[in-house]
Amino acid sequence: MRLKTSLLQEPKHILFNICVGWTTADELYSCSEDHQILKWNLLASETSLVVKLPEDIYPIDLHWFPKTVGGKKQNQTEIFVLTSTDGKFHLTSKIGRIEKSVEAHKGAVLAGRWNYDGTALITAGEDGHIKIWSKSGMLRSTLANQGSPVYSVSWGPDSDRILYTSGRQLIIKPLQPSAKVIQWKAHDGIILKVDWNSVNDLILSGGEDCKYKVWDSYGRLLYSSSSHDYPITSLSWAPDGEVFAVGSYNTLRLCDKTGWSYALEKPNTGSVFSLAWSADGTQLAGACGNGHVIFAHVVEQHWEWKNFVITLTKRRTMQVRNVMNDAVDVLEFRDRVIKASLAFGHLVVATSLQCYVYKNWNTPLIFDLKEGTVSLILQAEKHFLLVDGAGLYTFSYEGRLVSSPKFPGMRADILNAQSVSLSNDTIAIRDKSDEKVILLFDVLTGKALGDGKSLSHKLEVVEVALDQCGPSNERKIALVDKNRDLYLTSVRHLGREPKICKIGNMVHSMAWNDAANILCGVQDNQLSVWYYPSAVFTDKELLPKSLYIKDGSEFSCAPHVLSYVGAKVTLRQGDGSLVYSSVPPYPALLHEYSSSARWEDALRLCRFAKEPSLWACLAGMAMSNRELKTAKVAYAAIGELPKVQYINFIEELPSKESALAHMLMFSGQVQEAEATLLQAGLIYQTIRVNIDLFNWERALELAVKHKTHVDTVLAYRQKFLQKFGRKETNKRFLQYAEGVEVDWEKIQAKIEMELAKEREKAANASVRSSVASRR
Numbered sequence: 001m002r003l004k005t006s007l008l009q010e011p012k013h014i015l016f017n018i019c020v021g022w023t024t025a026d027e028l029y030s031c032s033e034d035h036q037i038l039k040w041n042l043l044a045s046e047t048s049l050v051v052k053l054p055e056d057i058y059p060i061d062l063h064w065f066p067k068t069v070g071g072k073k074q075n076q077t078e079i080f081v082l083t084s085t086d087g088k089f090h091l092t093s094k095i096g097r098i099e100k101s102v103e104a105h106k107g108a109v110l111a112g113r114w115n116y117d118g119t120a121l122i123t124a125g126e127d128g129h130i131k132i133w134s135k136s137g138m139l140r141s142t143l144a145n146q147g148s149p150v151y152s153v154s155w156g157p158d159s160d161r162i163l164y165t166s167g168r169q170l171i172i173k174p175l176q177p178s179a180k181v182i183q184w185k186a187h188d189g190i191i192l193k194v195d196w197n198s199v200n201d202l203i204l205s206g207g208e209d210c211k212y213k214v215w216d217s218y219g220r221l222l223y224s225s226s227s228h229d230y231p232i233t234s235l236s237w238a239p240d241g242e243v244f245a246v247g248s249y250n251t252l253r254l255c256d257k258t259g260w261s262y263a264l265e266k267p268n269t270g271s272v273f274s275l276a277w278s279a280d281g282t283q284l285a286g287a288c289g290n291g292h293v294i295f296a297h298v299v300e301q302h303w304e305w306k307n308f309v310i311t312l313t314k315r316r317t318m319q320v321r322n323v324m325n326d327a328v329d330v331l332e333f334r335d336r337v338i339k340a341s342l343a344f345g346h347l348v349v350a351t352s353l354q355c356y357v358y359k360n361w362n363t364p365l366i367f368d369l370k371e372g373t374v375s376l377i378l379q380a381e382k383h384f385l386l387v388d389g390a391g392l393y394t395f396s397y398e399g400r401l402v403s404s405p406k407f408p409g410m411r412a413d414i415l416n417a418q419s420v421s422l423s424n425d426t427i428a429i430r431d432k433s434d435e436k437v438i439l440l441f442d443v444l445t446g447k448a449l450g451d452g453k454s455l456s457h458k459l460e461v462v463e464v465a466l467d468q469c470g471p472s473n474e475r476k477i478a479l480v481d482k483n484r485d486l487y488l489t490s491v492r493h494l495g496r497e498p499k500i501c502k503i504g505n506m507v508h509s510m511a512w513n514d515a516a517n518i519l520c521g522v523q524d525n526q527l528s529v530w531y532y533p534s535a536v537f538t539d540k541e542l543l544p545k546s547l548y549i550k551d552g553s554e555f556s557c558a559p560h561v562l563s564y565v566g567a568k569v570t571l572r573q574g575d576g577s578l579v580y581s582s583v584p585p586y587p588a589l590l591h592e593y594s595s596s597a598r599w600e601d602a603l604r605l606c607r608f609a610k611e612p613s614l615w616a617c618l619a620g621m622a623m624s625n626r627e628l629k630t631a632k633v634a635y636a637a638i639g640e641l642p643k644v645q646y647i648n649f650i651e652e653l654p655s656k657e658s659a660l661a662h663m664l665m666f667s668g669q670v671q672e673a674e675a676t677l678l679q680a681g682l683i684y685q686t687i688r689v690n691i692d693l694f695n696w697e698r699a700l701e702l703a704v705k706h707k708t709h710v711d712t713v714l715a716y717r718q719k720f721l722q723k724f725g726r727k728e729t730n731k732r733f734l735q736y737a738e739g740v741e742v743d744w745e746k747i748q749a750k751i752e753m754e755l756a757k758e759r760e761k762a763a764n765a766s767v768r769s770s771v772a773s774r775r
Contacts, residue, residue: 001243001254001262001263001298001299001300001301002254002262002300003245003254003265003284003296003297003298004296004297004298004299005252005265005267005294005295005296005297006295006296007267007269007292007294008292012038012047012291012292012293012768013030013036013038013226013291013292013293014032014034014036018032018033018059018060018061018273018274018287019029019031019059019060019061019062019066019273019274020062020275020276020287021062021063021080021272021276021283022064022193022278022279022283022294024389025063025278025279025280025282025283025352026042026043026278027039027041027042028042028276028293029050029062029064029080030285030293031053031062031082032059032287032291033058033059033382034507035048035052035055035058035059036052036053037049037092037096038048040285040293041674042283042295050094050095050096051095051096057082057084057088057090058085058086058224059083059084060084060085060108060109060111060272061082061111061112062080062081062082062083062084062274063081063112064114064116065078065080065081065114065118065135066082066116067279076179077276078091078093079091079096079099080095080336080596081112081114081121082108082112083104083108083109083112084108084109085108085109086108087103087104087105087106087107087108087109087125088101088102088103088104088109089101089102089104089109089121089123090139096741100137102133102137103126104123104124104125104133105126105127105129106125106126106127107127107399108125108126109124109125109126110124110125110126110149110150110151110152111150111151111152112124113153113155115155115159116155116157116159116198118135119159120132120134120135120159120762121133121134121135121137122153122155122162123153124151124164125151126151127149127152128144128147128148128149129142129144129146130142130143130144130145130146130148130150130153130162130164130173131143131151132414140421142160143173144171145174146164148167149315150165151165151190151191151192152164152191152193152194152526153528154196155196156172156196156456157196157197157198157201157414157501158432160175161173161174161175162175162692163203164194165190165191165192165194165205167190168185168188168189168190168192168195168207168293169183169184169185169186169191170183170184170186170191170203170205170215170219171183172217177525179318182219182589183219184219185209186205186207186213187205187208187209188209189208189209189210190207190208191205191207191208192208192232192233193206193232193235193625194206194235195235195236195244196217196237197244198241198413199239199240199375199413199414199416200241200242200416202214202237202257202475203215203217203221204233204236204237205235205666206233206235206606209227210227210230210231210232210248211224211225211226211227211228211232212232212246212255213225214257214259216353221423222259223258224258224259225257225259225261228251228669229247229569230248230250230251231249232247233247233248233249233270233272234246234247234274234275234286235247235275236275236276236284237277237759238281238417239279239281239375239413240281240285240376241256241257241258242281243255243262243298244257245275245277245286246275247271247272247286247501248271248272248273249265249270249271249289250267250268250269250270251265251539252264252267252268252272252294252296253265254298254578256484257576258558260356260574260575260576261576266719267294268290269286269288269289269290269292269294270289270290271288271289272287272288272289272294273287273288273289274286274287276688278619279350279389280338280373281293282297282300282336282337282338283296283297284296284297284298291713295311297315297336299312299313299315300312300313301316303340303341303342304342304349304563304570305342305343305565307322307323307324308320308321308323308342309323310340310347315337316333316334316336317330317331317332317687318330318331318332318333318337318349319331320347323760329361331349331356331358331364332424333351333356334351334354335351335352335354335356336348336351336352336375337351338350338352338373339375339376339377340377341377341378343379343514343563343565345359345382346359346379346384346397346428348377348379348384350374350377350386351369351372353369354366354367354368354369355367355368355369355473357384357399358586359397360661363400366399367395367399369386370390371390373388373389374387374388375387375388375389375412375413375415376415376416376417378417378420378422379422380422380424380468381424381468381514382396382397382424383396383402383422383424383443384422385420385427387415388412389412389413391404391406391410391412392404392405392415392420392427394422394427394446400639402443402444402446403441403442403443403445403446404446405429405441405447406446407429407448409431409432409433414432418463419432419463419464420464421465421466421477422443422466423443423466423467423468423475424443425442425444425475426440426441426442426443426466426472426475426477427440427441427442427443427474428440428441428464428466428477428491429441429463429464430464431454435460435461436456436457436458436459436460437454437455438454438455438457438461438464438479439454439455440454440455449491450493455477455489455491455498456538456553457479457487457500458480459478459482459483460482461481461482462480462481463510464477464478464479465477465478465479465510465511465512465519466478466491466512467512467517467519468512468514468517469515469516469591469595471515472492474490474502474534475490476488476489476491476493477489477490477491478510478519478536480509480510483503483505484505484506485504486502486504486507486510486523487501488501488503488519488533488534488536489501490537497655499537499538500694501536501540502524503530503533503536504521504528505524506524507522507523508522509521509522509560509561510522511561511562511563513543513564513565513587513588514564514565514566515565515566516587516591516592517533517534517591518530518533518583518591519590520564520569520583521560521561522555522559522561522571523549523559524552525558525559526550526552527549527550527555527559528547528548528550529548529549529550529569529583529587530543530546530547531546531547531587531590531613531614531616531617532546532587532621534624535616537624537667538623538624538667539623539666541640542616542617542620545612545616546613546616546617547613547614548587550581550583550767554579555573555579556573556575556577556753557574558573559572559574559579560572560573562578564583566588567585567588568580568582568583569582584609584611586605587606587613587614587617590605590606590614590618593605594618594621594625597625599627599629599630603630603633603634604623606634612638615634616638617655618633618634618640619635620638622634623663623666623667625661628650628651631647632644635647643666646662647666647733649662650662654759655680655682655759657676657677657679657680658677658680658682658685661673661674661676661677661682661685661689664676670689670693670695673689674689678688683706683709684709684712684751685754687699687702687703687709687712687713688701690702691716696713696717696720696721696733697732699713700714700732700733709750710740711741711743711747712747712750712751713738714733714737715742715747716724724730
């Protein structure tokens with residue numbers, strides 16, 4: 001990825017250019033110390049004078065009123081705020097008429113910024129004051145009073161916090177008076193510019209120490225650049241939060257959100273005082289010290305999938321290369337490309353007006369888009385999801401709109417690949433208003449899943465990912481929380497509370513395989529692959545045995561998983577380089593055999609590979625599918641003899657209900673096992689299960705409730721206490737022991753009778769089913 005820059009031969013501004021701002025994706029306003037506001041039309045390559053400002057107004061900063069909020073167009077979009085050296089800010093219309101001038105500060109107003117929904121304006125002055133104003137220019141409050149000039153200010157993602165500079169310090173101040181202020185020393189020189197992105201919640205800062213830095217919203221340093229030759233005079237996040245631009249003297253740099261540099265340009269511009277991205281994130285404009293306005297657009301983005309590599313060579317042109325035979329195709333588009341995604345055998349390209357879907361490279365399917373600012377494309381095997389400023393839309397690969405999920409407080413403009421996930425039947429979205437909550441929607445209807453209840457976690461969720469294979473009733477979602485712990489849970493949980501199980505810790509990024517439900521992640525600088533994550537619901541002890549760990553020595557610091565396709569994991573290292581890591585292909589084959597019930601083939605594969613991790617996988621899969629014969633072989637291969645004996649016991653049980661209950665017990669689902677036995681009317685078996693688990697009070701409760709086997713519970717309780725030389729202290733047991741006689745012979749006879757009844761019932765059920773099958 002790099003920037004393709006363009007400059008006019010002669011500057012249009014006479015004195016040095018101070019600030020720039022986009023009105024649309026193809027129209028820009030610039031203003032300078034020569035008092036001129038110019039309009040640049042990029043489609044027609046024309047520049048025109050909007051207005052010449054009065055001689056006493058020297059502009060410093062310019063910011064347009066936000067165009068859309070939550071998909072709704074704003075009425076007041078045709079104005080911008082212009083701050084100046086005389087201590088005023090000016091609300092100015094698109095035609096250059098000053099609608100209102102407000103005395104704001106003593107000395108110059110160094111920065112002015114609208115919040116994301118346009119309900120408030122913040123100004124920062126040379127006098128050290130930071131003030132909040134209504135959109136009509138009425139003073140609401142003075143937020144801070146610093147002793148030194150505040151050179152730059154930025155709103156937090158939810159417009160509830162302010163980031164501003166104070167000499168070498170950065171300060172995050174919430175609007176609520178009682179909330180805690182975060183302050184830290186960020187640079188060794190005065191900080192000149194800051195920016196805070198609403199999508200990734202990361203902070204940028206640059207200053208006179210000639211460095212730019214990336215911080216999280218708690219003030220923790222994520223990246224610090226090496227020292228440049230000159231101070232950092234401007235920086236700006238792209239709207240989607242994936243890249244940012246940095247400006248200095250004769251320098252323009254494009255960087256990834258993690259800090260490393262994609263491209264460095266050395267244009268003859270003087271210092272770049274202001275940078276602004278177009279709303280679609282494809283173009284960048286800079287206000288230069290020699291009066292020029294520099295334009296740049298992002299080219300040479302790459303997308304990879306299996307044997308295809310696609311490169312954006314020009315704004316409207318892509319090159320497709322098949323690395324197997326070096327065949328090259330060129331794709332031409334009518335409008336400029338904004339976003340693209342390549343996965344599951346399809347290329348989806350969003351331009352400013354249309355969406356193109358390619359299965360082969362000759363005949364794309366084309367349909368029009370409502371909004372021209374697609375910020376995210378996600379793909380699954382059967383559908384793809386487009387996110388723009390107005391909402392979320394699920395399309396089939398034939399171009400048919402399938403659904404458009406909506407929920408209260410939806411802000412589609414701040415969604416990214418970490419907070420949204422798509423599978424063939426489910427959409428998962430992290431709720432921005434409460435980051436512990438994950439909203440789940442049905443792809444086909446766009447409605448909330450099940451009873452409409454969302455999934456809640458105990459901590460804030462950082463990343464969500466849905467698995468891509470298998471039936472919808474077995475869909476799983478993996479989530480990483482703020483502590484970097486990795487959890488797995490079922491998406492559909494039929495009325496009962498979902499079971500959220502921890503499967504890893506210190507996980508920095510993750511991805512599901514495209515063809516099997518195998519999960520990989522970067523865990524404490526190692527690549528970990530969970531061959532069968534669902535084992536956590538069947539037998540927790542299998543999880544570490546079915547884990548494949550690749551040593552981190554081949555990766556540099558902070559690798560990030562980009563994709564996991566076939567047997568290849570693609571990682572981006574901390575310095576921006578790509579690393580490809582291969583994973584054994586056997587687990588994917590095992591998943592395929594398991595899903596098609598080819599258990600003999602699965603056993604043959606495990607015997608051939610001779611890998612304990614594969615046997616552990618097979619044991620979990622077989623128990624999940626209640627294939628006891630295969631499970632016995634797999635458990636025996638990994639030396640789990642007590643579990644083999646328990647499976648033998650399950651096989652000898654007379655009724656299906658008992659066998660099912662004990663399989664649920666095997667998976668640790670005690671309540672479900674008890675409910676299964678009670679539903680089948682097997683009261684003694686239910687009581688016996690609780691006795692075996694030493695749930696004495698529950699066993700007694702069931703015996704009393706059903707007026708049977710109270711003496712059995714008391715007898716086993718006495719035997720248990722005698723073994724340990726203890727006396728009874730439980731009041732309930734003492735109470736019932738007074739009126740109940742314990743006779744082991746009678747108890748044994750009753751047990752035999754219960755088991756005989758169960759065998760008879762099972763035999764009758766078997767006869768009925770065989771008769772029904774003959775008919």
